[in-house]
Amino acid sequence: MTRQIKAVSLISGGLDSLLATRVVMGQGVHVEGINFFTGFCVEGHTHAIRKKDRAKPKRNNALWVAEQLGIKLHIIDVIEEYKDVLINPKHGYGANMNPCHDCKTFMVSKALEWIEKNDFDFIITGEVVGQRPMSQRKDTMPVIARESGAGERLLRPLCAQHLPETLPEQKGWVKREQLHDFHGRSRKPQMALAKEYGFEDYAQPAGGCCFLTDANYSKKLVDLWDARGNREYEMDDIMLLKVGRHIRPAQNFKLIIAREEGEVNFMQGYRNRFISMKTTSHSGPLVLVDGQPSEQDLQLAARITARYSKGKEASEVELEVCRPVEDAVQMKVKPLPVSEMPEAWFV
Amino acid sequence: MAHFELDASGLLCPMPVIRTQDRVEELDSGDTLEVVCSDPGALNDVSAWCRINGHKLIDARQEDEQVIIKLQVLR
Numbered sequence: 245m246t247r248q249i250k251a252v253s254l255i256s257g258g259l260d261s262l263l264a265t266r267v268v269m270g271q272g273v274h275v276e277g278i279n280f281f282t283g284f285c286v287e288g289h290t291h292a293i294r295k296k297d298r299a300k301p302k303r304n305n306a307l308w309v310a311e312q313l314g315i316k317l318h319i320i321d322v323i324e325e326y327k328d329v330l331i332n333p334k335h336g337y338g339a340n341m342n343p344c345h346d347c348k349t350f351m352v353s354k355a356l357e358w359i360e361k362n363d364f365d366f367i368i369t370g371e372v373v374g375q376r377p378m379s380q381r382k383d384t385m386p387v388i389a390r391e392s393g394a395g396e397r398l399l400r401p402l403c404a405q406h407l408p409e410t411l412p413e414q415k416g417w418v419k420r421e422q423l424h425d426f427h428g429r430s431r432k433p434q435m436a437l438a439k440e441y442g443f444e445d446y447a448q449p450a451g452g453c454c455f456l457t458d459a460n461y462s463k464k465l466v467d468l469w470d471a472r473g474n475r476e477y478e479m480d481d482i483m484l485l486k487v488g489r490h491i492r493p494a495q496n497f498k499l500i501i502a503r504e505e506g507e508v509n510f511m512q513g514y515r516n517r518f519i520s521m522k523t524t525s526h527s528g529p530l531v532l533v534d535g536q537p538s539e540q541d542l543q544l545a546a547r548i549t550a551r552y553s554k555g556k557e558a559s560e561v562e563l564e565v566c567r568p569v570e571d572a573v574q575m576k577v578k579p580l581p582v583s584e585m586p587e588a589w590f591v
Numbered sequence: 592m593a594h595f596e597l598d599a600s601g602l603l604c605p606m607p608v609i610r611t612q613d614r615v616e617e618l619d620s621g622d623t624l625e626v627v628c629s630d631p632g633a634l635n636d637v638s639a640w641c642r643i644n645g646h647k648l649i650d651a652r653q654e655d656e657q658v659i660i661k662l663q664v665l666r
């Protein structure tokens with residue numbers, strides 16, 4: 245009996261990986277999905293945090309794609325290992341802090357480890373030549389294959405006809421003529437193929453699959469690194485960059501001001517690790533203070549907190565300041581006028 | 592056949608799914624696992640994970656601020 249050929253497919257949750265996987269499944273290969281969680285993935289988090297988003301039907305697109313395809317999905321936590329990719333990308337960043345080239349290489353190399361451990365034969369990605377400026381150029385694609393170590397075991401079914409023959413094609417596991425020749429930024433061929441397979445309601449992420457392609461998010465991340473003087477980060481840091489209004493009056497501290505109820509609830513969970521402030525004489529948002537503020541800095545932080553409360557016009561606002569594991573301290577301050585808040589403070 | 596519990600509260604998706612997956616990996620076919628989460632998204636996500644990986648979803652419900660999922664490992 246001939247051995248069943250097996251492939252693992254990198255599932256991001258977008259249309260391309262859905263189609264690429266389906267194309268290979270159609271050729272009789274057993275496919276399972278793999279999805280890497282870097283901590284920056286768009287999936288889930290903000291929906292769970294922001295109240296206004298909770299009403300929207302929320303789903304993890306990678307799981308949804310796997311369910312549409314009827315394949316298993318393995319979600320791998322790569323938060324720790326990914327730090328090195330983000331902090332030291334050999335090929336630099338894209339338009340924002342997205343190290344797409346190194347990120348792809350990293351994910352393919354992790355998939356390679358996985359197929360070696362699980363006795364699978366090759367790897368599938370939904371990449372399309374020329375689709376994204378940095379990581380999906382015709383000349384970078386062989387680099388990803390080479391640098392990840394996957395080499396000929398990496399198949400991109402949507403644009404395979406533009407690329408050199410890979411192992412699955414040479415061995416006859418898949419027929420090259422049944423693979424595709426998509427290229428460039430047009431989404432029409434993908435949409436036509438989706439229709440052919442009867443896929444509807446698929447996700448179409450605009451920028452990319454993670455927060456690092458977002459300009460505002462990237463700005464906050466760079467601000468955090470600059471302020472700390474190093475590029476280390478923890479999961480808490482990257483989560484908190486997704487919520488609230490961030491105001492940095494000085495290098496040694498910043499304020500994270502909740503914008504709505506969902507964010508308040510989420511930020512509550514951080515009160516045992518950060519100094520927190522809340523106005524008591526007037527209603528106002530929960531504020532976390534990140535960094536190493538002096539007593540004087542806390543005065544300023546309190547005045548800013550008061551500024552974002554309903555008492556912003558009042559001559560004096562009372563608030564409560566809590567340090568982790570200490571009793572709350574009461575303060576009375578004059579709200580800081582907007583005119584005294586330089587543009588540069590707003591991260 | 593044994594029963595196990597997993598506390599995934601305080602974690603945001605997809606972490607509850609990853610924790611469930613890693614725990615299930617250690618269990619035997621027939622074992623049951625009850626997962627408690629606080630992210631409302633876990634109701635869909637852990638259930639979907641369970642279905643696509645061929646385990647039996649015994650119960651999935653939201654109670655106040657908690658999501659509780661009970662599954663049986665099948666291999």
Ligand code: SF4
Nearest residue numbers: 343344347452453454
């Ligand atoms: S958008 Fe983010 S997850 Fe996607 S390849 Fe680029 S860095 Fe990686």
